[in-house]
Amino acid sequence: MQTxxxxxxxxxxxxxxxxxxxxxxxxxxxxxxxxxxxxxxxQMNVFVITSSIxxxxxxxxxxxxxxxxxxxxxxxxxxxxxxxxxxxxxxxCSHPVSAAELRKExxxxxxxxxxxxWKLLGSLLAACSFALFYGGSIPDTIAAxxxxxxxxxxxxxxxxxxxxxxxxxxxxxxxTGCAICGFTVLCPFLHMDKIMIGDIxxxxxxxxxxxxxxxxxxxxxxxxxxRVIAALLLAAALALGFMGAIILFGRLGL
Amino acid sequence: xxxxxVIQLITGAIGSVGFGILFHMxxxxxxxxxxxxxxxxxxxxxxxxxxxxxFLPSLLAGFMVDVYAxxxxxxxxxTSTSFFVTSVIPLIPGSTLYYCxxxxxxxxxxxxxxxxxxxxxxxxxxxxxxxxxxxxxxFLRSIKKKQN
Numbered sequence: 161m162q163t164x165x166x167x168x169x170x171x172x173x174x175x176x177x178x179x180x181x182x183x184x185x186x187x188x189x190x191x192x193x194x195x196x197x198x199x200x201x202x203q204m205n206v207f208v209i210t211s212s213i214x215x216x217x218x219x220x221x222x223x224x225x226x227x228x229x230x231x232x233x234x235x236x237x238x239x240x241x242x243x244x245x246x247x248x249x250x251x252x253c254s255h256p257v258s259a260a261e262l263r264k265e266x267x268x269x270x271x272x273x274x275x276x277x278w279k280l281l282g283s284l285l286a287a288c289s290f291a292l293f294y295g296g297s298i299p300d301t302i303a304a305x306x307x308x309x310x311x312x313x314x315x316x317x318x319x320x321x322x323x324x325x326x327x328x329x330x331x332x333x334x335x336t337g338c339a340i341c342g343f344t345v346l347c348p349f350l351h352m353d354k355i356m357i358g359d360i361x362x363x364x365x366x367x368x369x370x371x372x373x374x375x376x377x378x379x380x381x382x383x384x385x386x387r388v389i390a391a392l393l394l395a396a397a398l399a400l401g402f403m404g405a406i407i408l409f410g411r412l413g414l
Numbered sequence: 415x416x417x418x419x420v421i422q423l424i425t426g427a428i429g430s431v432g433f434g435i436l437f438h439m440x441x442x443x444x445x446x447x448x449x450x451x452x453x454x455x456x457x458x459x460x461x462x463x464x465x466x467x468x469f470l471p472s473l474l475a476g477f478m479v480d481v482y483a484x485x486x487x488x489x490x491x492x493t494s495t496s497f498f499v500t501s502v503i504p505l506i507p508g509s510t511l512y513y514c515x516x517x518x519x520x521x522x523x524x525x526x527x528x529x530x531x532x533x534x535x536x537x538x539x540x541x542x543x544x545x546x547x548x549x550x551x552x553f554l555r556s557i558k559k560k561q562n
Contacts, residue, residue: 182437182495237437239496246493274438286432286503289425294509295418353516357509361429366506366537367499373541378548399515406519 164217164225166259172229175213182237185380191249198253209383244269283308291358300351303343304358326397333401341409365394426455426504434500450501454479469535476543484551507536
């Protein structure tokens with residue numbers, strides 16, 4: 161006989177993984193609710209915000225049980241994992257299996273980490289094409305590409321040692337801004353604005369702010385507000401970082 | 415159709431693919447991301463030609479892209495999030511944020527305010543557009559469920 165004790169932990173893990181691979185709040189709540197009812201719960205209450213998951217499960221014949229999970233990582237995006245988790249939950253809903261078996265399948269999905277060199281390729285492609293998109297020349301595009309490699313390196317090696325996301329955002333923007341200002345000093349034919357815009361596209365919390373406003377509009381007001389504040393802070397850190405670099409190079413008379 | 419538009423449409427599509435790779439999208443869906451990026455910028459440009467400002471065109475583009483993502487999600491049996499997020503990339507207001515920042519550095523508050531407002535309106539327009547599309551999809555799904 162399965163009890164809520166067996167399932168709660170794996171459900172929290174699944175919710176955590178879903179949130180960190182870019183699922184929306186309502187999707188996480190909906191998925192966990194469905195899975196709970198599928199495995200035989202009489203009552204299922206799921207509350208998710210960007211920083212916490214609360215699940216209360218009640219099986220027939222036993223009392224309600226609640227567990228919470230604090231989410232510390234910021235929302236990343238990993239759509240392959242998101243699809244796999246979604247698929248797993250769908251299969252679970254049509255054919256409920258035991259908690260141990262669900263755990264085994266989940267671990268198989270969760271162990272996959274995307275290759276960092278794909279990220280490098282993606283960053284390069286995105287930064288280069290947006291430098292061109294906003295009217296840059298071919299040399300601008302190449303400079304934006306170098307900036308993208310720098311950002312990728314910082315994300316790989318600097319982010320793990322940074323206190324939080326905002327600190328990292330500021331440091332990364334400042335360093336990238338300095339590098340780009342340096343390029344334009346060395347090669348005066350480059351357009352600083354186009355290069356910077358290309359690289360800003362990699363750092364800007366644009367998706368985050370869009371997601372935040374959408375969360376508010378579809379009813380997850382609390383998560384939306386948390387995300388709006390986080391996105392504003394990140395945007396301010398980004399602007400300060402690049403502005404700092406521009407001012408620094410302006411003061412140096414370059 | 416001038417050269418700038420063509421370049422923007424093509425690079426917008428490539429940029430969407432770039433973010434698709436960055437977000438670890440399945441490689442077989444990357445062409446769909448490119449098509450989405452192309453579509454979103456095309457709709458935005460058409461809207462801009464019609465209305466001239468920022469908010470309504472980005473609202474229309476957000477709406478169309480979400481419809482596109484929902485349709486693809488039904489066909490491919492995947493979540494609509496991945497298609498929506500990659501397609502909406504060219505609309506993200508990176509340039510207005512930069513020019514807003516640049517105006518602050520130059521001390522031009524009026525221009526900075528203008529660009530700051532444009533940045534906000536872009537984000538709000540996309541989100542509002544997709545919420546409307548999402549609400550309509552939800553509505554249609556509920557009706558379908560009731561009929562069965």
